[in-house]
Amino acid sequence: MAAILDASQVTMDFGGLRAVNNADVHIDQGEIVALIGPNGAGKTTFFNVITGVYKPTTGDVRITAPGKETESITGLKPNKITEKGLARTFQNIRLFQNMTVLENVMIGRHCRMKAGIAGAVFRDRKTREEEEQVVADSYAILKKIGLETFVNELAKNLPYGAQRRLEIARAMATEPFLLLLDEPAAGMNPHETRELDEMILKIRATEKISILLIEHDMSLVMSISDRIYVMDYGLLIAEGQPKEVRANPAVIKAYLGEEFNA
Amino acid sequence: MDLDYFFQLFLGGMTRGSIYALIALGYTMVYGIIKLINFAHGEIYMIGAFTALIIVGALGMTGLNPVLIFLIAGVIAVLTSAGYGVTIERIAYKPLRNAPRLSALISAIGMSLFLQNYVLLAQTSNFLPFPTLIPEFKFLANAGGIISSTQIIILATTALVMVVLTLLIKFTRIGKAMRATSQDRQMAQLVGIGINKVIAFTFVIGSFTAALGGVLICSHIGQINFYIGFIAGIKAFVAAVLGGIGSIPGAVLGSFVLGLTESFGTGYISSDYEDVFAFLFLVLILTIRPSGILGREKKAKV
CATH class of the missing domain: 3.40.50.300 (P-loop containing nucleotide triphosphate hydrolases)
Structure with a gap:
């Protein structure tokens, strides 16, 4: 079965700044996928490209809604993309x-x-x-x-x-068949975060909605994600299951800096 | 104090206020939704009045009932103006939607001048008489000339428009879409609202009420020329700012306040200073409440 979301070689430039660099992201039906990375890595820009707020400089975003043909949504207006079954929230x-x-x-x-x-x-x-x-x-x-x-x-x-x-x-x-959550736990206390955690799992289970989320709360990310993408300076530097990503040296370097060689 | 005279001025002020309100609605709604002062809005009002005049002239020869002629002319005028409103948005504002706000403002002023001169060339620079088509109501014979039947029609129509508009914005789907678009245009798009349709619809309603005002006031005053849109537009704009631009109840309140100020000012002090009262009042209110009577003050985030 085709991935419900397939973003291939997406690049987004703002003048001389390359905010997203050649990103390949796919999500399968029923998955909860997290997109993590340091501040300013280009995660929200990537969301904006997918939901039609920005038109990517190059690259293509294709979706396959359940029971429908695969189609490209690159360059469509945000309201058209929403009609096709993508919905999002904002970090603020x-x-x-x-x-x-x-x-x-x-x-x-x-x-x-x-x-x-x-x-x-x-x-x-x-x-x-x-x-x-x-x-x-x-x-x-x-x-x-x-x-x-x-x-x-x-x-x-x-x-x-x-x-x-x-x-x-x-x-x-x-x-939606795919829900994009931009830092849903931002500013929440641990109790609220736990409730959110349960809610996201419930949404997937009962509504058959797949989820792509940006999040900084690592306990949330590690506990609910099936897969994780890690982005740094616009580039995807790692992809895999939570335990793989956690052990990935490139990820540790991106989060903690060059000198971390303990 | 002469009570009859007072009531006459009061009703005169309310009539003025009604017309200002019908125009100010367009200003305030368009500002609410795309943060643009649509300076061509007064011209929409003028075009509405001219269209009605042309239709009345054409139908006058058929010998139809004047009331019927007035209704037909009114409907055609309103529809024509709505068409103008939407076209102006498409040509002059839509391409500039993401441009700096000053560019759109200049475009609006350009549109205003263009439409004035277009009517000037297509019609004439002279004042043209606008025939009286609303008959005198019989029951007003005892009212001693305090209020005319045209005034009653104006007040009633305005009240009706306000009620319908309030219901439309509060309860219908397009009304909710308009409110959502004015609060956060991008987010509105992301929950699936086609904002182009919503903006076009806003221009339709604004033009609709402005043209209605144009037709009504011209049959009250009885004359018309290409320049009436300018001064009426400025006054209605003042009314909208007075009430708090972007707020619909504000525009209505501001209009009545302005209408009454002008009416009492001219009636009790001097008619030479008619426009002075309007603008003096604006300055006074804005020094006390900078965002208008009902305008919401922008809270700074701390």
């Missing part, structure tokens, strides 16, 4: 702060609706029924993520950990 929380929790999730559902602008304005019966379905679906997602008590709260009033979870709920509302 980017919720729609002045909308309610439910509305944030509903926004994510909308790309799965069929009614157009005319329907939204004139509100025919079909649109209304669809809209009711969206509310029900969104509520169900919030329940799964454990946010149902906050439904009508404004997103900005949520505690930090709940905001992080809401970002994941909103991403899940778009019905």
